[in-house]
Amino acid sequence: MLLGSCNDPRTVIDTNTAIPGYNWSYVNKVKFDCKIDDESASYNLYLNLRVTDNYKYSNLFLLISESSSGNKARLTRYEVKLATHDGEWLGKGSGNLYSYQVPFKIDYKFPAKGNYHFEIEQNMRDNPLHEVSDVGLRVEKVK
Numbered sequence: 001m002l003l004g005s006c007n008d009p010r011t012v013i014d015t016n017t018a019i020p021g022y023n024w025s026y027v028n029k030v031k032f033d034c035k036i037d038d039e040s041a042s043y044n045l046y047l048n049l050r051v052t053d054n055y056k057y058s059n060l061f062l063l064i065s066e067s068s069s070g071n072k073a074r075l076t077r078y079e080v081k082l083a084t085h086d087g088e089w090l091g092k093g094s095g096n097l098y099s100y101q102v103p104f105k106i107d108y109k110f111p112a113k114g115n116y117h118f119e120i121e122q123n124m125r126d127n128p129l130h131e132v133s134d135v136g137l138r139v140e141k142v143k
């Protein structure tokens with residue numbers, strides 16, 4: 001279910017979760033945990049996403065929640081642009097899948113050391129949202 005890689009020593013987490021049947025429902029929040037050991041460092045956070053060429057929209061709205069022990073979750077809505085107005089995919093294509101790695105926090109400083117929990121949910125009108133293959137999170141230290 002989870003696929004991850006940590007070839008880069010700056011990578012804290014780079015993990016993807018497959019969406020069952022390519023149908024992402026509101027209740028199927030994708031969850032990730034990561035441990036931050038250096039609160040003085042800056043981090044870049046990326047959304048990993050794969051959709052098929054049958055995905056019918058040029059964008060995707062998401063809600064991303066971030067929480068740590070003892071702190072209230074912070075929820076932010078993001079829009080990911082997937083295609084141009086004339087329908088050309090902006091992601092990297094392989095077969096009928098298009099992959100995206102979209103920054104959503106750049107030079108971000110976590111408030112403290114510790115474990116952080118992220119939940120990503122689709123926020124489109126369609127439920128379930130069809131043709132979403134994988135959703136993931138990448139957190140890396142800034143050079």
